[in-house]
Amino acid sequence: MGGSKSKGGVARITFTNNAPKELRLQWKPLIEWLRKVAVAEGIYVSSLTIHYHAGNRTKCPLGEADKDQPKIMLCTFYDDYDTALHELAHVATPGFHSAEWSELFVALINRWLKGTDRARAIYHACRDYRGCSKVVQRGL
């Protein structure tokens, strides 16, 4: 395929703490989907780390992104497509939940999620981030 946005992609994927095979398999569709999104959007991620914690939820955030590396960390007990897009948008935009981030996050949701997943993601984005709510009100 290739194309003009061929620089995007996810280079390296790591599971922490001896994540069991079951968990790796559960995450496989999300990882493949995120790789596809990153390539299509021209967003480069050097490293995607997925935390595994046996037992109960920890105090980790659902996700984290480091724009300079650029790296993404996901720490969820379920494969959360919404959070993956949230972090991907951080990798590609300056600041923290900036206007640029809001713009891209909403665009990514609209392009890559469908049906109730998309509706739920938009609802949460507007509820949690003023910038996203502005984008949605202006754009739809």
Ligand SMILES: [Zn+2]
């Ligand atoms: Zn964690």
Ligand SMILES: [Zn+2]
């Ligand atoms: Zn964020």
